Amino acid sequence: MSENENKLTPWQEKNLEYQRRKAAEKKLEEEKNTPKKSRFTSPFQKKEASATTSETNEAESSDEALSEEEVTSAPSASQEEIIFSKLEQTAEEVEELRKPRRSFFAGSGQVFKKLWPAFVIALLVFLGAVYAVSPLSKIGSFTVSGNKSETPEQVAVASQLKTGDSIFSILRNKELIATKIEKEFPRIASVNITFRFPNHFEAVVTEYSNSAYVKRNDKDYIVLSNGYVIPTPVDTSKLEKLPVLQDFSDEQVKLFVKASEKLKPELRALMTTVTKTPTDATPDFIAIDMSDGNQVRVPLSQMSEKLPYYPSIAKQIEAPQVVDMEASIYTKPKEAYQAYLSQLSSSKAAASSAKEKKTTESSTDTTEASTTTASE
Template sequence: MKFRLNRNESKQQRSLTPWEEYQAQAAEQRKRANAPKWIHKARRIGDKLPRLKHQRNRKLIRRLAILLTSFTVVILAMVYLLSPLSHFQTVTVTGAQALSAKQVETATRVRTGDSIFQVVGHEQQLARRAVKRNSRLKAVSIAFRQPNKVTVHVTEFATAGYVMKQNRYYEVLENGVVSQQSVDQPKSGTPVYGQFKKAQTLHQMILQYAKLDSEIKSSISEIQDSPTKQNPNRIHLFMNDGNEVYASIPNFAKKMAFYPSIAGKMKAKGVVNLEVGAYSYAFKK
């Protein structure tokens, strides 16, 4: 009889009613709620430990990757800086006529063997300084060519003529600058300036001359300052074709453009006056 009761009890335990299951769950929750706090904390920490370990491993791997990458970059940079690739192998100068390649390199401070980092990113600054260092340079452009080549293209101020001082000829550029170096004979195709007592007057004359066409420039042999009371800006020109010209400095370039057509109509060598209007007359015999 006792054996049957146990069997019945086990059957009742295995098949609980919904109300009994609810009561059992509620009892279990009360038991957990009444449990010490350190037990709950230990459970929460235990749940978080695998996740914390994973996060720590990820951070460690990330830091190691950053350190290795930085170290590799530093090593490669040092190797590059010490290698010939970081220095200019060739410096090519183009556009220079009167200046030598060495003079251009001195003005630009760009030479073979220099570090690439002295130029890359500083091209415009170096070009501006070069123009200031050498008065003959009109414009400079610096172009880096990978891997270690650089091209320097220059535009020079043309020769506007020569000024005679103490039986020596000093070159004058189209920007009005007079060279400090003298020559025995002036270069053909450029005029000689004479009788100019004021540097400002000579400078204005040279700027006007620079505006002329190349054909008219090469036809002038000599330009003299020849002021009068009526015209303090008057100049006297001696042409290669044998004619002479009187003109005024302020409108010289504009008036001189008519000279070829006027000279072509002249039947004999003479004077072309461009001071007021434009007319010509033959030399007096």
């Protein structure tokens, strides 16, 4: 210890001890970490902003020496307090410069996470506004798919769409446009209007299939799968392999189509001609001629329940047979069945004639009795 250090006051000794401790801590920290450049302004000397770590150490050593000399020659306690205050300020500035500086973009990620939904909405609104005022917001094309009976031009006319119509108006009234097309063409079951960006529309058409024909006054008319009868007669030479209903009313046609649509396609394909054969017990009794030579007689109201049994029955019999399903199910050769029907018809005719004769005789007796009474 030097002579000057022996003359230090207790406060000066503490100050020197503080400076030595700070220097030791700084040296230990520099050994652990990569040296960093520091920028600060010392109250005793100025350094350039780009000074290196070694220059900073020399400045601090110079400051310590100067501080020790000033403290040694300090004439009073007030000067000591000033020196101590400046040393503390210098230490605080050094510590502040050692702290990593906060970047301008620090924390911007959190801000962006909060604001991005609003940014996206604003962008979409802007693009929508631009699209709404551009020519792309008007209908560009209208196509038709799925149509077999009506042409695309006919469907387009029925839709009542025009060049220059706003796509927003079309999107709002898609169901109304589809309804107009469906009402215009009975063959069309449904229409689905689809939109393809930027301004293209397509009408996807689903049509009813042909289910049967009905013969009226020697003319054939198509019956759709919904039971609707097309009022325009068709050429018999172009008929599909569909059952022909003989003189069925519109209501009976709908009942037959509704029942036949529940049957398997292979069973429907066997039916050729359907005739009404009502009986006293079954007014809706019908006879269905099959392509395999057999004939099935079944109530129209029970056709969808009883006719599915026919394929298994047909495997057990040899055509031509009549499969009667009026009450129970039994089979009989066609000739025998026709003879039975003729006999039954003759019996009914005889019974009807006898009944009429009896009614006539009864009426005559009543008339004669009335005449005798009047004469008396």
